[in-house]
Amino acid sequence: MTQPMPTRSWVTSANGHRDFPLQNLPLGVFSINGSAPRSGVAIGDAILDLHAALDEFDGEARRAVEATVGGQLNAFFELGRGPRVALRERLLELLAEGSKLQRREAQVLHLAADCQMHLPAKISDYTDFYVGIEHAQNVGKLFRPDNPLLPNYKYVPIGYHGRASTIRPSGTEVRRPKGQTLPAGQTEPTFGPCARLDYELELGIWIGQGNAMGDSIAIGDAAEHIAGFCLLNDWSARDIQAWEYQPLGPFLSKSFITSVSPWVVTAEALEPFRKAQPARPQGDPQPLPYLLDTRDQAAGGFDIELEVLLSTAAMREQNLAEHRLTLSNTQHMYWTVAQMVAHHSVNGCQLQAGDLFGSGTLSGPQPGQFGSLLEITEGGKKPIELASGEVRKFLEDGDEIILRARCSREGFASIGFGECRGTVVAAR
Amino acid sequence: MTQPMPTRSWVTSANGHRDFPLQNLPLGVFSINGSAPRSGVAIGDAILDLHAALDEFDGEARRAVEATVGGQLNAFFELGRGPRVALRERLLELLAEGSKLQRREAQVLHLAADCQMHLPAKISDYTDFYVGIEHAQNVGKLFRPDNPLLPNYKYVPIGYHGRASTIRPSGTEVRRPKGQTLPAGQTEPTFGPCARLDYELELGIWIGQGNAMGDSIAIGDAAEHIAGFCLLNDWSARDIQAWEYQPLGPFLSKSFITSVSPWVVTAEALEPFRKAQPARPQGDPQPLPYLLDTRDQAAGGFDIELEVLLSTAAMREQNLAEHRLTLSNTQHMYWTVAQMVAHHSVNGCQLQAGDLFGSGTLSGPQPGQFGSLLEITEGGKKPIELASGEVRKFLEDGDEIILRARCSREGFASIGFGECRGTVVAAR
Known part of the structure; x- marks a missing residue:
């Protein structure tokens, strides 16, 4: 009983x-x-x-x-x-x-x-996914207005390997990276501090039990392999990224630091806060069988409200409240975490306890819901105005970014994740 | 004295x-x-x-x-x-x-x-570079015949994060991966065993002393951070890769296994076998200052002869000699290892002792020098014929790939790396 x-x-x-x-x-x-x-x-x-x-x-x-x-x-x-x-x-x-x-x-x-x-664990490998479909569409629109989503998006939980050595807990300072960038209209790159420093709002997933190399984790068994969750800020140098990322993907534009909230919120604590996925509309293709689990998809993705706040040095001096940049939700994940685990291991790739996944940026479709400045300012074209009288296209030294998350549902106590904070400091 | x-x-x-x-x-x-x-x-x-x-x-x-x-x-x-x-x-x-x-x-x-x-070390992070310029050109030609090299190639030592958990020593079997692929002429993917399994001939680099996050390793100090070298086979599932890699780079097409030769050949043993780089022709741009070190570039890249051999199950049964697929050289690296180290850390990314770099595929410009079947068979269009009467577009179950390396120079004893072997076994 x-x-x-x-x-x-x-x-x-x-x-x-x-x-x-x-x-x-x-x-x-x-x-x-x-x-x-x-x-x-x-x-x-x-x-x-x-x-x-x-x-x-x-x-x-x-x-x-x-x-x-x-x-x-x-x-x-x-x-x-x-x-x-x-x-x-x-x-x-x-x-x-x-x-x-x-x-x-x-x-x-x-x-x-x-x-x-x-950090709650030694992280052997870190994988950053791209399952935030609204972010993929928002970013895709900047490059391909008529065809923002690539043909593989609704079949493949897109992801790529990230850098494990520079993952740090909330509160660690964010040193502005230096690197090569291609100034607009030029054909030769220059070198210097990143001028388009950005945040990305993500859910972090801590892997539980691992699998042997050569084995795959069936989607129905994925829950055994998911230990818990955190918030993750995938700090991004947009100017470095634009110049370096072809043909093999982001590299130094992401590897200077990745911040996580330090508390591991368990799957058990989050169980009441799942909700069938609104992100997969009628007419979208069925997942391939290895990504299909009726119990998982009926339970759906998480309904977690996500928030990003900005506090500049001037705002702190003037005792101004933080400026909310983003209010979004994990419901914008096109794939469930179980689908991410099944996909990652379907080729026999070995997952290990303490591996970390990032969800990819979790934007919503509307202004106010965008999970990065790249989307909010349309790549710097539409600066935001702050109560301090400052404007921001991208992050300046002294800016602090704070991620928060909150789960609420009628009849259940609300829970949160704690914070994931980071303050930008000048390049060396 | x-x-x-x-x-x-x-x-x-x-x-x-x-x-x-x-x-x-x-x-x-x-x-x-x-x-x-x-x-x-x-x-x-x-x-x-x-x-x-x-x-x-x-x-x-x-x-x-x-x-x-x-x-x-x-x-x-x-x-x-x-x-x-x-x-x-x-x-x-x-x-x-x-x-x-x-x-x-x-x-x-x-x-x-x-x-x-x-494995000689616990590998915290693995980075795969793309410094084999002839490979970049050969592969680029398959997609962009008039413009094979992307504009960043001669400025940026292109690299991406790889999967550390599935790096294994020579002799470990290579389980054929399963995954999503898009059949020619179709718009919907199918799922099954990889049908275009390939090898990639690479030099592996073991990192020595690490750096603190936020610090950069100056190119003049790079030698202190390079512990030694090995051979590396970056096994690749070409059909999975073609469907998954946009927009964030290769993922499951590479993460099922990466094989390395187990002996760490030191920089001291290789010192006699450096030679100024022929791969950077007159008219190419000067490296940006953080990649420029006259002593390093005068010493040049390594002159290491690289060889790939194939032995099929039928060839072994018939006692036939291995078939040489590739005879290449590390001189086809466009960037030196010191340049790779300086670039990787220029954004403050922390390197740690035991990190592994792959050079990227080291092809030469001529037939016989190509470091992958993708290049040799032009993506499967020109099968190779074997003494056993078999043909190969890509690797079949039972095929063994053997990488070897040899350094020779007048007045010095020749040295080698030992072997990096792997035999393909059927998908589960």
Whole structure:
């Protein structure tokens, strides 16, 4: 018999918390006062130190906590769904109102504001997809007004390999990259700091269990291979990208840094927030059989509201509120995460626990929903005006970009992802 | 005072060995009878077990050997040039004729034929370049006969991120990948085993010391960041590639396996085999300043002869000699390895010890020099005939591809790289 799920926590800041109420329980890696990084769970304004509370866990849940040793969640991700669900169920008991764990609060809980967050896992490979169909159309229109989507788009979950070594947690500064660019009207490139620095709003996906090289993950098994989710800012140097990307794709225009929010929001926490896909209209082709799973497609993609905010140095000096650049939703993903996993491994490519996927930029079709400045300003042609009196075509030094996400549904507590922040600093 | 370099080894199979004479001394990771992988040096038909011989080393050379503990050379690569050179000098003494180490032969030497080779390092990121200008032209001609090279080619060392998780040592079987392809004349893709499986002949480059994110490696410092070299087969599914690669580059068409030869041939061993670049003709643009280093460009690229052989199952049954598909040379690299390192990091991208670069396919301009079947058969239009009576447009199940390399120069002992082998097995 299933117990009714508790809804209130003895950690009082969790009750009604915008991101981390009792219903979320994301995992991450933190340190405090220069200590070794260790695993924790976000609850309200606090972090539960999993190892300090180790003796509260047994069975599968204890196995899960033990796999988080060493300041990296890879071994925990590799365990798959069973131990992760057992951990969640035990955490719900321990953190619910009335739990005896409250007596040990001083020992097991830290204020998040006192902690530093780290990457949750060692990332072996990072893949950036392109499943945001509105972004693909918006960008395609800039180059091919009559035919914005390429013929493969509605058959292939397009993706490409990204750089793993420069993925960093929220808060890491974004050094403006230098590189080659081709000035308008010229035939020879020049070298210097990027002049068209942009953000891209993406959902990040943490891979759980891996597969052996040569094996494929069937779409029906994909859930076992998805550990959780984060926000991802795929910082992009548009001028470097335009000059370098033919014929093999983006390279240095993307590899200077990629920022992620540090908390891993689990598939279990997001389960109530799936919704059948409106992005695949009548008349679109059926997915090929290896991408077809009626249960997955009936459950649909996630309904997660996504937001991008800009704060310039002048705005901070004038105490002006952040400027909202984007309000979008993960419903603009043309492919589900299960489809991305099945596609990535269909050729026998080995996925490993702790691999990271980016969804690609998640724009909506309307102004106000565009997930990059490239789309918002039409490649710099239509600058935006800020309350500070400044204008922006692309990002300037001192600009901070903040990504947020929020899941809401009638009858369920809202949950969020925390933030993914980055401030641009001058080129060296 | 420099001692004259010894030329003959007490390991008699080394003297005149096609790949591993005393002058080469490449490093690798091996195991024997299921033992834990450990570091070794190839010498003739044998492998010197570095740890069994540890007490023969002191100072910088000992530091180098100690950094090879654990069956991965990453920490050794990170040490940079000094300890690597000290190790080489001591190995030359220990393995030269007359060395007392011969008395310990049974303890420190294994027959290579009894050993299994492993990847030499944990590869964090893999980047595939496109610096083989003749390949770029040959492939470009198939699509754009009048304008085969894109405008960025002679300014930008073009590269893209590859998949690190599926890099394997020579001898690993090559499972034919499955995927989406667009049949000629159709508008809807089908799914099935790749029908246009190809090899690509490349030089692999192992990265030595890394750089911090945000820093760039100046071209004059690049040598400190290059640990050594191998052969690399960038197996390619041409039909999957043609359908998937727009707009973000190759993905599943390359990520099913990449094979490397297991021995790391050092920059020191290759030093005599550099030669000023013939590939950059008069009238080509000067490299931008960050890619310009007169010492590097005067030394030039490597003069390494490269060979690809094919053996089909029928040829092996009939005891027929391997069929030579390609005889090419690293002189067809338009950019030096130092230029590749400087370019990769100019945007602040962090390189790490054990990262791997591929050069891109190293074709020559003439028939017989093409480094892929795509070029040899003009995309399947001109099948090749084999002594077995078979024909090939692309690779069939049972076909084995063997890459070899050889450096020769008047007055110097020739050295080689060993082999990079892979046999195609049927799709699952």
